Amino acid sequence: MPRAATHPSTDAPRTEPALLDALRADLTGAGYTVPAVEDLLGPLASAALHREEPLPALRATARVMAGRDARLAALVRLFVLGAEVPREAVEQAFARSGVDGAVRLGLVEAAGSQGNDVVRAVVDLRPYEAADAAGTVDWWLASDLGELATGRALRTDHVLGVGGASTTLAQVTVRDRRDRVLDLGTGCGIQALHASRHSRAVTGTDISARALAFARFNAALAGVGPDRLELRAGSMLEPVAGERFDLVVSNPPFVITPRAAGVPEYDYRDGGRAGDAIVRELVTGVGAVLEPGGVAQLLGNWEVRSGEAWHERVGEWLDAAGLDGWVIQRELQDPAEYAETWIRDGGSTPDRDRAAWAAQYAAWLDDFASRDVAGIGFGIITLRRPLAGPPTLRRLEEQTGALHQPLGAHLAANLAAHDWLESTDDAALAAAHLTVAGDVTEERYFTPGSADPSVVLVRQGGGLGRAVQAGTALAGFVGACDGELAVGQLVGGIAALLGVAADDVAADVLPSLRGLVRDGLLLVTP
Incomplete structure (x- = not known):
């Protein structure tokens, strides 16, 4: 409920x-x-x-x-x-x-x-400085004092300040101009403040009256008035039922907490559901409040059951959502590591009260064992309601390396590139002109004494930092992409140099070429 x-x-x-x-x-x-x-x-x-x-x-x-x-x-x-x-x-x-x-x-x-x-x-009141896809921000933010300042475990209605998850979401959010934005589970209001800079109106919701009071204070201190930020009390999507938004952002209470006696539930992190149900509900339900073309971006945890790959469970959610979906798993923890992380987050340590620590630890492990959970994933979910027709984007990938933040503009460009590719057949692609993105470099690896490289990598310096292994034809093609010649002309030239049929080069290069465009290593020249 x-x-x-x-x-x-x-x-x-x-x-x-x-x-x-x-x-x-x-x-x-x-x-x-x-x-x-x-x-x-x-x-x-x-x-x-x-x-x-x-x-x-x-x-x-x-x-x-x-x-x-x-x-x-x-x-x-x-x-x-x-x-x-x-x-x-x-x-x-x-x-x-x-x-x-x-x-x-x-x-x-x-x-x-x-x-x-x-x-x-x-209260905790401190300066906040960050960069997102729309530029830099500089505010002061109030939240509840943490354990470091109080020396006590957190109260269950604790209002969290800006942590790593909040910063990640702010930096991966797309920041093109939007009309209406929903910040679901606004907490101290940080995502709503970011959204206020590139939208006409923002609605922030939360179950916690204390969180809404902090968000109202922070908005007023930042000069964002109620005409631009409306705050509503309520659970999940209930406060905005029947409405539509161009962008939904949410750092929801996604922590998977056992429903057991002696295990505290915190408003800022526990959604009152069993397992990963709250993230599943958001993924499958958020489309109801999205305008056609509207985007939803949220963070989440998901359970990985024994004998299953992580993307199987999350993929079922995307299928049920009926939306374009792109999920990036950033981390995978085992049940014991996950339990230790979140018990400590609430202020409990084995040094402070060994018996209470052990009781909570056992409750978390029992809860995961009851569902045969082998791991817990954490990641970034980007959803989009198609303008028309069925969804065409379904990506589930694992990226555990460093991200080149802010990532929002990169994700937005990838979505646009996907749309361009969906409407571009091979004949249209052959007529397109491409250039190499400015952050792309080439790496060549040679076996000692060899005149030719054994491996060629095309590496992205920004974004998700992708590295693509390129064969001779693809490496030559990327090296020649300066926007002057069309793709078909480059394919013909490479075929002539290699002494092979142009159709064979096209069959080898074009699928990889689509991947390079989709991921932003190659850019379409207007």
């Missing part, structure tokens, strides 16, 4: 326009940016903080609390490290909004009104 929205909560940031204007000026005046924080901390403390070790950062910020960077140091100690800071130092950091204003906004709590009384953060 769909999960109901949680009741409104008072322990989330509040939006007061005048105070938000003052807060924005304070954060700007203190130089509270990602580069400035990293410069303040230095490489040693920054690296340690990424490993969840705050001590070097606490030492680094303590050294400058009375110096030129005192305002910045106070903000870092408050909101990033969760440390207590004297009120007088916080007043300097909040020169316009003041401590009392920050309290009214729900950002801090103060022990008293004297200069030496301590102030502590009740």
